[in-house]
Amino acid sequence: MTPDEDAASHTVAAAIADYLSGQGVERVFSLPGSHMKPIWAELAGRGVRVVTARHEVAAVHMAQAEADLRHRLAVAIVTTGPGLTNAVTGIGCAFLAGSPVLVISTRPPDEQAGMGALEEIDQAAIVAPVCRSVEVVRSPRHVVDRLDRAVSAALGDDGPGGPVYVEFGTELLRRPAAPPYTAYPRRTRAPRPPEPGAVERAADAIAASTRPLVLAGREALTVPGLLAQFVRATGAVYLDTRASRGAMSESLASFVPAARARAMAEADLVITIGRQLDFEVAYGSPAVFRAAEGFLRIGRNSEEVLANRRGDVELRADPRSALEALLTAGATPAAPDHHWRDDLVRTNAGKRRRLAETMRTQPAAAGGLHPYQVIRALNEHLDDAAIVIVDGGDILSWSRSSLKTPTYLDLGPFGCLGVGVPFAVSASLNHPDRTVVALVGDGALGFNVMELETAVREGARFVVVVADNNAWNIERADQLQHYQGNVLGTELGPCAWDRLAESLGVAGYRAGTADELSAALEEAFAHAPALVAVSVSREPVSPDTRSGLALVPEYHALAAWDEAERTWLSGRADREG
Template sequence: MAEMTVAQLIAERLVSQGVRRIFGLCGGHIQPLWDAVALAGIEVVDVRHEAAAVYMAHATADLSGELSVALVTAGPGLTNAVTAMSNAFVARSPVLVISGRAPRPQTGMGAMQDIAQAEIVRPICRLVEQVSERHHVISRLDKTIAAALGAVTGATGPAYLDFPTDLLVETVHDADIPALAMEPREAAEPAPSQSAVARAAQLIRASSRIVVIGGRSVRAAADEVRTFLDAAHALYLDSGESRGAIRDDVPGFVPAVRGRAMSEADLVITLGRRLDFQLGYGSPAVFSPDVRFLRIGTSFEELGETRRGEVEVYGSTRAVLTALTEDGLTPEAPDLDWLTDMQKANAHRARKLQTKLQSPELDSDGRMSPNFVIGAVNDLLTDGSVAIADGGDILSFARVGLKPVDYLDCGALGCLGVGVPFAIAAALHRPDESVVAVIGDGSFGFTAMEIDTAVRRGARAVFVVVNNEAWNIERHDQADRFDGNLVGVDLPGCRYDQLARSLGAHGERVEDPGELGDALKRAIDNAPAVVDVLVSRQAKSPDYLSGLAEVPPRQAVGPWNAAEFKRYASQ
């Protein structure tokens, strides 16, 4: 082995893993590693805030299905990344976060930027490692990579390790590299047991109204899901973490009748999906009281959390569905009339939505509806596009109205500020495809400076700021529930188009709905670009109308919460 430093060895291990791009922000504690990864041929995408680095790694991991890496410096560099690490943890995205820490001779002496980094991030990581000796470097790095890919706990997600700066410049010897530890790790793909598959097949055959709900694992198993849906005469509902994997060309895809499908199914099959607040925790107040659950996943949170399944199958979605299809899983008495009725109802609602998306619906101030902006964005999207939604109010409109292309959003954590870094990462990952982020004006403020990163790195994304000059869900809530006492909810006068131009990006402001389509086309041609679109603040989003802003006590939305209280009152 040629003589190399610990930093160079780490870089070589990342190269062997297939890491081609790292997101980060430089700092003294990581400078030896920063230099080493660049010299090893890994592209370093330097950002303006460490949270953005982890957001970008998160988006890249979700779109590629592979490990992605963020590199942040010690102390505030690491703490700046914590929110984004939390988001990746809830989303179960395989992100490796590497940091530096104070030199070993200064440990415990109040060194610069010396804090309990591992203890801060331990609750939001699949594994946390701190390396202090050169002969531990590769084995611990290998272990954290495996943990991020799901090989340690069964669940993918962020893993963390750090190195003291003085260790990074030590010279490595042959004995410091364990056999095979430089070999790449692959994402876990566990096969199910035959007995579990047999129980699942029996449950499917005995059911007549089957609804499949897709989680993040569907991104890697779209073909198998399509085959399964056809064989099982099943309907399909997606979620933000799987949207775009199954699209409108699948007859069973019925997103417009989501609530009805959930309440009328006699069997619900979850594919790598938690029964979190977005699915009413699997409660009989949301689903039929007689429904049975078949849960498929690789961790407890996907298999038994909140509500146990009548059958729980441990295994990857691809492996389990392949085994079920081979086992002959057609239901003995499928309710085909129900299936047809649901498909017709979905088509009817989709047509009504399309009408809304095409109408500006000007309010009393002459401002267009947020729905009209979503419709105009849809006109830009192709089969290869990536769409991103970020915000409070606008996320609700976008989640309902955007075409089912590959899609990322704030996720179950509701983490505002992901839109700009997600879109930059997507544009770098797919440079030949259109990437459009629909972002609320409040949310845009969290990471707006990353437009500079887009310009410097040539990330040709379009950022559509849907600007109602307010934190609008909270504004409506204060108006309706708190006697119009508006406190800290107005954001007037900001010119996000001018900010974009000051950072070297294309920027336009649109107030006339008749000018929006052409402005978006110019943005695509001149990306990176910001289109600042003034919209109605009078429009109330689906999430607001559902009561989400009130944060009800038992369920996330008002109708489910009322149903939950009714269920308890009847017992």
Template sequence: MTISPDSAAALIARLLKRRGVGRVFALCGGHIMPIWMRLDAEGIQIIDVRDERAAVHMAQAHAELTGELGVALVTAGPGMTNAITGIANAHVSRAPVLVMSGGNPRPQENRGGLQDMDHTQLVRSITRYARTVREPSLVLQELDEAISRAFGDGGEPGPVFIDFPVDTLRGLVPKALQLEEHLAPKPRAAMRPDPAEVEKAVELLWSARRVLVISGRGARGAGPELIGLLDRLGAVYLDTGESRGLVPDDHPSVVGAMRGAVMGDADVVLTVGRKLDFQLAYGSPAVFKDAKFVRISDTASELRDNRRGAAEILASPAETLRAIVALAGNRESAVDRQWASKLRAAHQERAAKLKQSMATAASGSDGRLHPNRVLSAVQEAIGHDAVVITDGGDFLSFARVGLSAPVMLDPGPFGCIGIGVPYGIAASLACPDKPVVVATGDGAFGFNAIEVDTAVRHKAPVLIVVANNGAWQIEVHDQTVTHGKVVGTKLQFADHAAMARAFGMHAERVETEEQLGPAIERALANRPALLDMVVTPEAVSSDAKTGLAWVPDLQPLAAWDEAERKWRGS
């Protein structure tokens, strides 16, 4: 049976094509087959995956890397429930993702049909917009609204969900109701800053002695403006996982290796599109002392969470940063340049020591590689123009500081380990001119390991580096130190390379330093590829040392928790 070009399914595909969607991540099923076939008819590439969670992860990575809408298509019932972790991760990360699903024909609803359930109620709390559309003529209108909501119109950006009974998808829409106003792309309006708040911000920033700028998700797209502000103001700068690469590592403002010191030393902190969440000690005075905050964001959740700003600007970050620099004009900043220079010098010294220690990191007493030695070899091979995905718990702690790239993605504030392989596949398809490397722990790799099949079938040129320490190592460390007993946290030193080869992927198991360089070189030349790096569990990561796995009561890190207790008792 062919699907009519005037069907609701055809209009869905046509709208996506008009909105610039060239790739949809999906897993097939009868309830969505009308959309599936019309996507193909429109020339939209379908990346068919092995699990719906991976489809949504891939859609999110595509959105994060391109700034475009990410689209996932999943079938009914268990297809939809499989997707929930991906939707929740996109929700917490505020990523513009459209998830579409299908359901039973309307005459069979609520009668015990195959895979029948209320998908929309299931995801309402983790989406910006969730609807079941039963009338074919309303499909364009609902999709138009959903996509606008995904990009933050009327509130926060984030995932949206639309569900269609399959007979709705097959239903015909009169040409008179196929309105151009719903099909046409919509420009995103920039939110202009309030001049009074801009004036406040300039006064605070240009009068301060020790200014710290911290960027987040909302600063994406404002890189040049951010650098312009840093250059004029002389402030120091910290990025976060959401904004790696906006400011180059060699910029004189970057002091990432001195994160703890500068957070406690700043007298004014400017957040640009960044929540004050657990990664920033919730902005607590226990850590940030008496600092005043200036907060800029185009969404409320990044503007007023945990700490209010002495100036708060709800507007486009790029527009706002331009306005601040313009209003400051030739005014001389009061920033203590000697303070900033000392921090930068200390950062560079610490970074150089880290680089040297990584390159010479000794293997464990078990003869297995140190994770830092692996990361040093990977960094040397890929240079500094790559896309890097870091994933895991313990290994993420090593990789977060051990790898550097203009573009980096990680599990994000949801801590959604397992994103590595799906993100890497989507990244390698979106950025085919750059090497894409996934650095993942063996535990995290297991969640979506089957997607190596997807990478092979779609020729996604990704390199997957698995740090195989045979354990959920950050929990092993916590159990050993805190409880004196290891329970249910050990894995096998499984041969992940053998598994990847079974799906036709170039894969090697690396166990010695002598094998490192040549294996990485071969893998980069034969992507998609996987390297199973056998590393020692004796290496203790910084997150393990700081008590992250212990989950202290007041703050995520033991040192911050202690500081919080002292501050609250003062």
């Protein structure tokens, strides 16, 4: 081949594939589409695996799971028009989770722009609100530069990380690539060390506290040992949220998830590490954090140190650098309230023991097993390396404090039902040596159940446990309580999930009793991929239903917090009046 022929064969599609493989991308999640097939061909030639899902939203969910589990860039490639619009919900899910997902799509040839071309729509405008960066590439000169700029944004080099979008014209993929001006080595998220003065102020704030509380975000999962060392050194109590669940094990004595409300109400210093003050932590409201004299906010970007309640002390740094600096500075309370911490630890332990006893003795209810019976049986199959995914409304509520979660994913702050099976596919492909299980409500399963076929085709091995109560049960329970029992649109027809799974090549089992469930789980874990459909009662009222989550209160996610906010606002008005 002559140099001219070689240059002609190195197309824009080849340049894209070169860049992705150079970034360490091992697989992309996608669906077939005529507009973007040249990229597929080039990726395959470089040993990059193309995992094809049954729906674009599932492909993006799979990429998000890879990004979250492996703490690195993941890639989804979707085709033009409906391929891109199908993906938007998945992009929104990754956006609120802050997951570094690169979404690549294509558009009709520019020569047909504005002429009513097949699948022509302003795709960039559609995804812009849920992407950290949007790049529309129109020249071979810009291909690698715009990809690299997007990846930098996805990783959060200059702000919050999250999904990014890069679009290429179909005809551009076939054109000869232009050599970039410089080399583009593999991108990693650069450390952000703290300023010495900020470290000193943070250490002073910790020294002045007596009852510190630590709340961590997703990046805590990358430094669990360092985080545990910091919590012990400061004598703080620790609470997780869904983003950081699994970072700390029960072996950390001051991890007090069952004493959450009291810890939040009584801490005098709240230390957030890479954590937004969002709905899960009452937006940092003084109505909920009643005793807090200050917030020490540690994070890379403004969302993590400013949003909703500005830190009284702010430490702009990545969690590893910040924790190392504070430990080196010997940051610890000068007069810690050990009695408060120890009493919280005892309270937490007592509540955990009572929950365990409740789960051990919980009988079945009308129409099926109690959710606690399902979770208890599942817990017996989870080892310390298991990856656990929860997808649903009612079953998520029951599992939040009772399900073992060594490594954990769920529907996230977007509340995106349907992630369970796609997340499980990706988790298994990324960690084929680990146990992967998805606990899914029957309503949620309906969104992406066809990805069971993807699992078989791609060689993913996991177990899906379906909490089958033929209802959107949180909404149904709310209708019974607050809509005069007018149940409307929240009951579902029966489905033979086990037989549906079998039709897709997955081992299917059904259980209606505790003994049947135990036997079915044994078989399922031995013959993964497998699905176990469990008849679950509608009658038990979930914790989220009792907390008023379905009411959508005005100020906060939970009714008790909402009432506290109203009282606080009223008191402030009286004081200011």
